[in-house]
Amino acid sequence: MTSIPVDMKAGSQTMRRALPQSLVAWLFLAPAAVIFAVVLIYPMTYSAWLSLFQWDGVSPNKVWVGVENYVELFTANRVFWIALKNNVFWSLLSLVIPTGIGLGLALLLNTAFRGSSFFRSVFYFPAILSMSIVGLIWSWMYHPTLGLINQSLAAIGLTGLENNWLSDPSIALYSVFVAATWHNAGLPMLLFLAGLQTIPKEVMEASRIDGATRLQSFWFVTFPMLRETTMVVVAITAINSLKVYDIIYVMTYGGPANRTQVLGTWMYFLTYNHNEVGLGTAIAVILFGLTLFFAIPYTRHMVRN
Amino acid sequence: MTASVAPLPDVTVRAPRLAVGSYVFYIAIAVAALIWSSPLFILFFTALKSANDFAQNGTFSLPQTIELSNFAKAWDVGIRTYFMNSLVLTLIKVPTGVFICSLAAFALAKMRLRGARAIFTIFVLGLVVPMQMTLVPLTTLYQHLGLIDSLPGLFFLYLGFGLPLGILILRGYFRSIPDEMIEAAFIDGCSWWDVYWRIVIPVSKPAIVSLLILDGISTWNEFILAQIFIRTQANRTLPLGVVQFSTEFSTAYELLAAGQIITIMPLILLYLFFQRYFVHGMAGAIK
Numbered sequence: 001m002t003s004i005p006v007d008m009k010a011g012s013q014t015m016r017r018a019l020p021q022s023l024v025a026w027l028f029l030a031p032a033a034v035i036f037a038v039v040l041i042y043p044m045t046y047s048a049w050l051s052l053f054q055w056d057g058v059s060p061n062k063v064w065v066g067v068e069n070y071v072e073l074f075t076a077n078r079v080f081w082i083a084l085k086n087n088v089f090w091s092l093l094s095l096v097i098p099t100g101i102g103l104g105l106a107l108l109l110n111t112a113f114r115g116s117s118f119f120r121s122v123f124y125f126p127a128i129l130s131m132s133i134v135g136l137i138w139s140w141m142y143h144p145t146l147g148l149i150n151q152s153l154a155a156i157g158l159t160g161l162e163n164n165w166l167s168d169p170s171i172a173l174y175s176v177f178v179a180a181t182w183h184n185a186g187l188p189m190l191l192f193l194a195g196l197q198t199i200p201k202e203v204m205e206a207s208r209i210d211g212a213t214r215l216q217s218f219w220f221v222t223f224p225m226l227r228e229t230t231m232v233v234v235a236i237t238a239i240n241s242l243k244v245y246d247i248i249y250v251m252t253y254g255g256p257a258n259r260t261q262v263l264g265t266w267m268y269f270l271t272y273n274h275n276e277v278g279l280g281t282a283i284a285v286i287l288f289g290l291t292l293f294f295a296i297p298y299t300r301h302m303v304r305n
Numbered sequence: 306m307t308a309s310v311a312p313l314p315d316v317t318v319r320a321p322r323l324a325v326g327s328y329v330f331y332i333a334i335a336v337a338a339l340i341w342s343s344p345l346f347i348l349f350f351t352a353l354k355s356a357n358d359f360a361q362n363g364t365f366s367l368p369q370t371i372e373l374s375n376f377a378k379a380w381d382v383g384i385r386t387y388f389m390n391s392l393v394l395t396l397i398k399v400p401t402g403v404f405i406c407s408l409a410a411f412a413l414a415k416m417r418l419r420g421a422r423a424i425f426t427i428f429v430l431g432l433v434v435p436m437q438m439t440l441v442p443l444t445t446l447y448q449h450l451g452l453i454d455s456l457p458g459l460f461f462l463y464l465g466f467g468l469p470l471g472i473l474i475l476r477g478y479f480r481s482i483p484d485e486m487i488e489a490a491f492i493d494g495c496s497w498w499d500v501y502w503r504i505v506i507p508v509s510k511p512a513i514v515s516l517l518i519l520d521g522i523s524t525w526n527e528f529i530l531a532q533i534f535i536r537t538q539a540n541r542t543l544p545l546g547v548v549q550f551s552t553e554f555s556t557a558y559e560l561l562a563a564g565q566i567i568t569i570m571p572l573i574l575l576y577l578f579f580q581r582y583f584v585h586g587m588a589g590a591i592k
C-alpha cells in the first residue's frame with residue numbers, strides 16, 4: 001500500500017484503463033434513467049402533444065386542433081373556471097392556515113418542557129396518513145347525524161350551527177379544507193422546528209436581555225432567521241396544494257354540482273369519465289405550468305445545496 | 306440549509322427554557338392535542354363498539370364492550386386482499402427503489418460525469434410534477450404492454466415516481482462522505498462497485514433507513530396511480546380498497562372504522578418504532 005496521497009479523480013485514472021469513468025457512471029445511472037424516462041419524461045412530453053388534439057382516448061384517429069382545447073377551457077368550460085378558482089383559493093388558504101398552525105406549533109413545541117416530544121408526535125401523526133384515509137375519517141366527522149361535529153354542536157346546545165358540511169355547496173370546499181389542514185399542518189411544523197434548531201440560543205437570549213418582549217424577539221430575531229425555512233415551506237405548500245386531488249375525490253367527488261372541483265379532479269373526470277382526453281391533458285399542462293412557477297426556484301435552491 | 310440527512314439536534318437539550326411553566330400552558334396544549342387527535346379517538350372507539358352499541362349510544366360514548374371481532378370481520382370481507390397487495394408491493398418496491406436510487410445517487414455524487422448537475426436537476430424536477438401530467442400516455446402505454454390492472458405494472462410506476470426523492474436524499478448524504486475514504490479504497494485496489502457496495506452503502510445507513518421509511522410510507526399511502534391503473538377488486542391496494550370498502554359497507558360503521566384502523570396500523574407501528582429516523586429523513590429530504 002502506498003502512502004502517497006492521491007487525488008480521487010487522478011487516482012481513478014488507473015481505472016480508465018479498465019473502463020472510462022463516465023461509462024461506469026452511466027452504468028450506475030442506467031436503471032434510474034431508463035425508468036425515469038419511461039415513467040416521467042416520455043409521458044410528460046406526450047401529454048403536452050396530446051393536448052393539441054381532440055381525442056376520445058379510444059378511437060385510432062386523433063384530430064389535430066392546435067391550441068383550441070386551451071381556448072375552449074378558458075372561454076367555454078365553466079367547470080374549468082370553478083376548478084381554477086378553487087385551486088388558487090385553496091393554495092392561498094394553504095399558505096396561511098396550515099402553515100400558520102405549523103409555525104405556531106413549532107414555536108410552542110420548541111420550548112423545553114416535560115412531554116414536548118410526545119406532543120410533537122401527537123400533532124405530527126396525521127401528516128403520515130394517506131389523504132384517502134384522512135378523507136374517509138373526516139367524511140365520518142362531517143356525517144350530518146352521526147358525525148362528531150354535529151353531535152358536538154348539539155351537545156353544547158348549538159343546534160343552529162349544525163350543517164350538511166359536505167353537501168352544502170357554499171361550505172363544502174371549506175369543510176374539505178379543514179380536513180386537509182389536519183393532514184397538512186404537520187410538515188410545516190416539522191420544518192419550522194428544524195429551522196428553529198439552527199438559530200443559536202445566544203441570539204435569542206441577547207435579544208431578551210436587551211429588553212425585547214417575546215413578540216418583538218420573534219418578529220425581529222426569530223422570524224428573519226427562519227427566512228430560508230419559510231421559503232422552503234412556502235414552495236412546498238404551494239406545490240402540494242396545487243396538486244390537491246385525493247382528498248377531494250374521496251370526500252366530495254368534486255360535488256355538490258362541481259363546487260369543489262379542482263384542476264386535478266376535473267382533469268380526471270374529463271379524461272376518464274367524459275372521454276375528453278385532449279381537454280384533460282390540456283388541464284394537466286396548465287396545472288404543470290402553475291406548479292413550475294413555484295418549482296423552478298425551489299428546485300434551483302435544492303440543486304444549489 | 307443543506308440537502309443532507311444530518312440528524313436533528315435533540316430539541317430538549319438546547320431549546321429555550323419554558324417560561325410559561327404553568328398549569329395553564331399544560332392544560333391548553335393538552336386540550337389542543339386532544340382536539341387534534343379526536344378524529345382518531347372516535348375512529349378507535351367506533352371500531353371497538355358493537356353495531357347495537359353504536360346505534361344506541363352514538364359516536365360520543367365509550368364502547369360498552371370491546372368488540373375485537375370487528376377487526377376480524379373487516380379483514381375477512383375484503384381488507385385482507387387489499388392489505389396483502391399493499392404489503393407485498395411495499396416490501397418489494399421499497400428496497401428495489403432505494404437500491405436503484407442509491408446507484409444513481411452514487412454516480413451523481415461521487416463520479417466524474419459531464420452534465421451530472423443537469424441530470425440531477427431533471428430528476429429533482431420529477432418531485433414536483435403533477436401525476437395528471439403523465440396519466441394518459443401511461444395508460445396507453447400500459448394498455449399496449451398488457452400491464453393495466455396488474456400489481457407488477459403498478460410496481461414500475463411506483464419505482465419511477467419514487468426516484469426523485471430517493472436520489473435527492475441519498476445524493477446529499479453521499480456528498481458528505483469524505484473523498485479521502487474513497488481514495489484510500491482505490492489505493493487498496495477497489496473497483497467503483499467495491500467502493501459503492503463496501504464503503505458508501507455501509508456508512509450511509511442512517512440515510513438509507515430514513516429513506517426506506519419515507520418511501521415505505523408514501524408507497525403504502527399512494528392513491529392516484531392505483532386508482533387509475535387497477536381495475537379489479539382482487540388487485541386493489543389498501544388506500545384504494547378502503548375507499549371502496551367504505552362505499553360497500555356504508556352503514557356498517559364499526560366495520561368501516563375497523564377497516565380504517567387496520568389500514569393505518571402499520572403506520573402507527575412504524576411511527577412508534579422509527580420516529581427518530583423518520584423525522585431526520587423528512588427534515589433532510591425537504592431542506
